[in-house]
Amino acid sequence: MEMHSGCGGQIPVEEVVDRLDQLLERDLTGEAEDHLYSWLEKARDLGDWQGELTLQNELMGFHRSSGKKEKGLRAVREGIGLIQSRGMEKTVTGATTFLNAATTMKAFGDPEGAIPWYEKAEKIYNRSLQEGDYRFAGLYNNLALAWTDLGQYERALLYYNRALGLLEKLPGSFGELAVTWVNLACLWEKKETDPDRREERTGDCLDRAMACLDDPEAVRDGYYAFTCRKCAPTFGYFGRFLAERELKERAEAIYGRVRNERT
Numbered sequence: 001m002e003m004h005s006g007c008g009g010q011i012p013v014e015e016v017v018d019r020l021d022q023l024l025e026r027d028l029t030g031e032a033e034d035h036l037y038s039w040l041e042k043a044r045d046l047g048d049w050q051g052e053l054t055l056q057n058e059l060m061g062f063h064r065s066s067g068k069k070e071k072g073l074r075a076v077r078e079g080i081g082l083i084q085s086r087g088m089e090k091t092v093t094g095a096t097t098f099l100n101a102a103t104t105m106k107a108f109g110d111p112e113g114a115i116p117w118y119e120k121a122e123k124i125y126n127r128s129l130q131e132g133d134y135r136f137a138g139l140y141n142n143l144a145l146a147w148t149d150l151g152q153y154e155r156a157l158l159y160y161n162r163a164l165g166l167l168e169k170l171p172g173s174f175g176e177l178a179v180t181w182v183n184l185a186c187l188w189e190k191k192e193t194d195p196d197r198r199e200e201r202t203g204d205c206l207d208r209a210m211a212c213l214d215d216p217e218a219v220r221d222g223y224y225a226f227t228c229r230k231c232a233p234t235f236g237y238f239g240r241f242l243a244e245r246e247l248k249e250r251a252e253a254i255y256g257r258v259r260n261e262r263t
Contacts (some may be wrong), residue, residue, distance in 0.1 A: 005177065008045075009046040009048060010046065010048045010050070010051055011039055011042055011043045011046065011048055011051040013050075013051050013054050016035075016039045016051075016054075016055070017054070017058065019035060020032055020035060020036065020058060021222070023035060024222060024226075025221070025222030025225075025255070025258045026222075026255065026259045027259070028257040028259075030066075032062065033062065033066070033182070036055055036058055036059055036062060039051075039055055040052060040055045040059070042055075043055060049086065050188060052078075052082060053079060053082045053083070053093070053097065056075045056079035056097075057079055057084065057096070057097055057100050058076050059071070059072070059075035060075045060076060060079060060100045060101060060103070060104040061104075063075060063104070064103065064104055064108075064242055066108045069108045072104050072107070072108060073104065073105070073108060075104070076100075076101040076104050076105060079097050079100065079101055080097065080098070080101055080117075082097075083097050083098070086193050089120075090124060090143065091124070091128075092124060092125070092128050092129065093126055094124065095121040095124035095128070096121070096135070096187060097122065098117040098118070098120045098121040098124075098140065099117070099118065099121040099142065101114075101117050102114035102117035102118045102121065102142065102146070103142045104117070105117070106142065106145060106149065110188065111145075111146040111147075111148060111149035111150050112148050115143075115147075115150075117147055118139065118142065118143045118146060121139055122143070123141060125139060125208045132166060132169060132170075134166075134170055134173075136162070136163075136166055137163050137166045137170070137173075137176055137180075138176075139166050140159040140160070140162045140163035140166070141159070141160070141163045141176075141179070141180055141183065143159045144156040144157075144158075144159035144160045144163065144183065144187070145183060147159065148183075148186070148187050148190065153187060153190060153191040156187055156191075157187060157191070160180060160183065160184050161185065163176075163180050164177070164180055164181075167180060172217075172219070174212045174215050174217070174218035174224075175212070175213075175218070175223060175224060175227035177208075177212045178209040178210075178212040178213050178227060178231055179209075179210075179227060179230060179231060181205045181208040181209035181212065182205070182206070182209045182231045182234045182235075184205045185201075185202040185205035185206050185209070185234060185238065186234065188201040188202050188205060189202050189238075202238060203238075206234075206235060206238060206240060206243075209231060210235075210243060210263055213227070213228060213247065213250075215233070220250075220254055221254070222254065222255070222258060224250075225250065225251040225252075225254035225255055225259075226251070228247040228248070228250045228254075229247070229248065229251040229252040231247055232244045232245075232247040232248045232251070235247065
């Protein structure tokens with residue numbers, strides 16, 4: 001990892017992340033990437049390692065969505081390197097970075113390499129966070145995906161059930177619940193050997209996912225659009241083409257509305 005001596009000072013992290021959210025809500029991914037790297041350079045010039053760490057975590061998530069493997073894994077290395085060089089391996093901030101890093105590794109084809117980082121994050125969260133903290137849901141969901149990729153279906157089911165149990169108690173978790181149910185549909189397709197039971201289980205999961213997205217209390221914002229776009233291909237994969245098209249149209253309508261509102 002490249003080190004910078006810097007001249008002191010800090011970047012305005014909250015403003016940087018707010019601007020990133022605005023760009024992503026308008027689906028302006030190119031501008032969002034330029035924004036992140038511009039501020040990353042400024043953080044390094046200032047010697048602001050906390051700001052740099054925030055940006056590395058944002059870059060991990062951004063490149064998981066953009067599919068840029070080399071850049072995503074570079075953010076993993078540099079994010080973990082910052083945690084280790086600052087002695088933060090046992091902190092919640094460290095755990096969140098390990099979680100983001102593991103999820104990025106899994107997304108780019110290395111679930112086996114991701115598992116130790118997930119387990120480090122889980123130990124820290126168990127020690128440091130209150131039971132029911134929303135951050136466990138992301139951990140459980142992504143750990144379940146990794147175990148699914150590795151063919152450990154019983155372990156994956158255990159973590160999906162933990163995620164559902166937590167999310168169902170958290171207000172406004174419609175998007176997260178929808179993603180969890182969609183993921184569970186994919187798990188049951190692999191895990192269930194009886195064709196009739198498989199169809200029943202996957203269908204029930206997809207029905208529950210759609211119910212979450214159809215809930216009138218679900219806020220139709222940029223995150224909702226992102227979730228619709230994320231879930232749509234799975235509905236198509238299972239032959240629910242009308243639902244797939246509907247979710248894509250919802251996402252595009254929201255992104256278009258947000259773009260018009262901000263121009």
